[in-house]
Amino acid sequence: MYKKLKKIKSPFLILAASYLVLSGCSVENTSTSKPNKSYDKEVKAYAKFVPKRQDDFAWENDKVAFRVYGPAAPLKGHASGVDAWLKKVDYSIIDKWYEETFNQTGSYHTDTGEGYDPYHVGISRGVGGSAIWVDGKDYTAHNYKSYKIHENGPEKVVFTLEYEFQTPLGRVNESKTISLPMGSNLYQVNSVFKLDGKPAALPIAIGITTHDGKATVAHSKSAGRISAWEEFDAKALGTGVIIEPKKVKDIKHISKETKDESHIWLFTNSEENGSLEYYAGFAWEAAGEITTQTQWQSYLDNFNK
Template sequence: MNKKFKARKSPLLLLAAGCLVLSGCANEISSSSQSDNSYKNEVKAYAVFVPKRQDDFAWENDKVAFRVYGPAAPIKGHSSGVDAWLKKVDYSIIDKWYEETFNKTGSYHTDTGEGYDPYHVGISRGVGGSAIWVDGKDYAAHNYKSYKIITNGPDKVVFTLEYEFKTPLGLVNESKTISLPLGSNLYQVNSKFKLDGKPASLPIAIGITTHDGKAKVSYNKETGRISAWETFDSMALGTGVVIASSKVTDIKHIAKEAKDESHIWLYTNSDKNGSIKYYAGFAWEAAGEITTQTQWHNYLDNFKK
């Protein structure tokens, strides 16, 4: 399904109109009439577009969950960085957490046993968001313009997000195809970049937010890895990016006073066809599988690239 977006006056009108226009809408968008009892504890890879929450797009598997902000998100305070939803159950939680928040019976910012979202993204790159790097500055899209779900579980989810943004080099388009199979803590990115409508080799920076310096950062150029380690409510979270080591041009930790602008950056280039491939994701101590920084580094450094 490929959905184009325009400015809207009412999220409720959009939801109603979308369900009239889009076939299979009920399968992709959590229904406001769905009760908590109707959710099955189903283990699956899954993605969903959520117009009721400012066009969020979220995806998950049995290990991790993520979301990005959509076209309806305000310009101020939002960008195309990737949010992490921390889960400690293997079954699907996205629809349930959104529905509890919509109905005010709970909130995905509160952990009631399944996990929660304490991770702030704002205008940062979050967990592995990309940008164009020009003269020491990152240029990134505000939010995705459209989406297309290619495969929606149960063993793997694949979808494409389309971005367009201005840079000092010209108008950049990024077609970002993301895939996440069961069993992986990292989602895979296959992006194709165009500059002024033509495929181009561009200077790319892939970032992990350090949450204004609160996270401890590290890297390994030989394995093509950058990573961060921080604590939320006494439980540790490791985030990371890995790419083929031959693709790394540089790695830098840049701290800034401005909120959300401190990152560890991995620098690379798209090839002559505009293509780039990398992996990004996280591991949460409360999930009980990867509980130390050393274990997280080993997972990333030995991840099949």
């Protein structure tokens, strides 16, 4: 856990810093630039911890935006899956959308020209969340326990989220480092898994929610790809995961009656040192660049080529 705090001069900031320590989150190295309070449409890669919104952690570039739930999120109805914020502008929207929602001058669930968040995550894996897979069941963390930002734009964001959860195999820790450069629709994951405190080769499932079967799924073991295609308000959204093909153990589309539990899964293993690398992300038709399922699958299959 990261607890080193920057020097605090006012009572208000002392209270804010105390809250961060209690929530298990770091404020060290949180940004290389000040938040864009004027919302001057700065084009940049950007990441932000948002304690005012139940410890959300959000990140974006000129193409896509994502968020995950934090320690303050309620136990019921939330988990460690990855949410997609659909944007059709290249400039940064995270600060603006949160502040408009906080101030009740707008809502990131309504598209007023920049994009919006119609994507439901709940307890699903969302866009590329991982799980430990044991005897046909996924075991996941509720949400991250702490974070640390290593690089915060403008050309790239890099940060680490720490997870801890219990499985039938024992206590699992995942140190998940995520990076997102400008120009990419996919974020990169470099995780290290530990079992009962030691790096371990573990059975991993990486999931894309099908929103209770509403999405059309596709996959290619030879390309190391799973993908989904669905519509929100008559505009298509493609989501996907890619991994080095030789690391694919299996791919399955599993539908369940319980809400948020239907996914297309890519099965793999962490290495003996606990490491695992893959990419995940999305493309939205309204952004005007990738507008068909064929284009989306081609983007994924050729991403590392």
